[in-house]
Amino acid sequence: MEQFFGAATTIVIGVGGCLLYFFLTNMLLDRIFPASGPNISRNINRANAVRPWLFLFPALILLTLYLVYPLFWSIYLSVMDANGRAFVGMSNYAWMVNDPKFLESMRNNILWLIVVPALSTFFGLLAAALTDRIRWGNFAKAMIFMPMAISFVGASVIWKFVYDFRPEGQNQIGLLNAIVEAFGGAPETWLTHEIVNSFLLMVVLIWIQTGFAMVILSAALRGIPEETVEAAILDGASPLQVFFRIKVPQIWGTILVVWTTITITVLKVFDIVLTMTNGQWGTQVLGNYMYDWLVRGQDSGRASAIAIVIMLLVTPIMIWNIRNARKEMR
């Protein structure tokens, strides 16, 4: 109860404070530069010059303090020792390129980067194409989209249950091993099986991200001008040809957007690996390795250096996004 009062009070103080800030500063501005009197036009101009900054101020403070400043402070920390006290130059980075666990994380991240966006986009496209043509399409869409609402941790529980292992001779309670046994195979402890386990973790993320890809691609597919499709059909194109030769090329831009958005998610993947294997058995990824050095290793230098690597991997997409956004604004 007490906790709820705390939360409620914060909402009231936070929201009320914000509102109060906006009200008061705007009122003050109108007082200082009244839109009346002898200098009316000069006053209006000045007020208009100041007001945007009043509107922006809280957002700018939060963004600077919580996103921009950490970027630079992380760079600084990455050239410091474990406690952030002594300057150690590039030695954290030098450690990294020789650390087998880091190299494993890089290798896995590259695997994730190749597999997850590709398969999520593929299944998303497939789901979009299929569900747009059936009567119960909306229901089907909702079902495929549903994992988006499930937390990565919840999804990990769901899938860990699918991968569960019982020794041979016992009844399998994990779906995967039950299927394997039904086809005459021997049950496996999947999550400790190197290489295979990484792919099984990727399945979880693909399962979550496909719905996202489907929703965006389905909207794009519906935006394709009817004439192009009709013309192709009149020319005798088969449904598959229509799809791959006419529709897909027209939504290529959207496919790229979906692909990059999922790529960003993949680069930050953390929860799934932490909860399912905690990076053991060759499944480590950068996001979880960074957390490991932060919490278990208590080494802010190395953890920051790994974070910087993640940032560097994201940067090309960031620049591409900014350029596209600017192009669109013109």
Added chain:
Amino acid sequence: MDNIVGQKSSLTWVVNIAAAALVLLWTIPTFGLLVSSFRDRDQILTSGWWQSLFPQEASVHYRAGAPDTAVQEGGLYVIAGNVFDGAGGVVSAFGTNSRDPAAFAAGETVQTNDGYELTVSEDGAYRLTSAVPFEGTRGERFFVTTTQPPTFTTENFVKVLNAEGLGRGFLNTLTVSIPATVIPILVAAFAAYALAWMEFPGRALLIAAVVGLLVVPLQLALIPLLQLHLKAGIGKSYIGIWLAHSAFGLPLAIYLLRNYMAGLPRDIIESARVDGATDFQIFLRIILPLSFPALASFAIFQFLWTWNDLLVALVFLGSTQDQLVMTGQLKELMGSRGGDWEILAASAFISIAVPLAVFFAMQKYLVRGLLAGSVK
């Protein structure tokens, strides 16, 4: 000629079946866990959830009543009872040795290792007799192979909510996610209006910066912010996590809202300006109500994100039992009670119930937000 419009043909069947297969593939894992969360603990561990509607065969060991519960019947000492303790079921076989737990058919009378006579009948009733008084303090152990009707229970949920502290976690999650959803909306709405409709130098640069910040990985912010919070005296508290979540959600919020507001008709805003309204009034009276769909989209995103988040909560909130949010508790349970699927399944379902409800109730806005939010 049934192919003439490229839709109605034998392909329709293929499409329907393929879609059904895809839907099944995507829902079965969740469904399996949902079913399991309602199953009896022993049944989860001995049979797959897909068998849960059928009678369950299980091999269990059972301890007969303690020696002091024996009664004398005409020179014999007798301990009697029922292996099902009231629940129904059928015994098909029993045994006295763990190496051969199904040695005898139900109804037979056999000698135990200690020289007593044991009989277990089909309905589960057992009778242990001896010519001399029973010795020791513990009851005789024997094995039965039983077939029990499927049982479903809500006990798992009661158990995790109370004993495992998930009720507390639920409250903590709620305490984190509601302010962390409400606060950024207001801050972002003002900023978005300024970026969409006010003229000032540096506007384009700021918009570009917001687009850039959209993808900054959270990992980068953790250590500096943790240090900042400790220095500022906020430490690991709700205030800290509210601020962190708010700030991390801001780029998307500003981006979504700015795009939406920029698309509102110019006439409305200009005629209001001509009528002498200040930007503040225009914002409150016109823009904010008109932007409701975009506000709702972002609110859903942010709520799902803060509710489902693990990383930020692990770093910015403490990790003692009464500070953990539900995702943190789930993570702990997966480590400490990895094999207790009834606990994991019920806990997972409590934690994903709210996001799922929000998802199904507000799907329209979520889709709209996704379409507007992916950087084009």
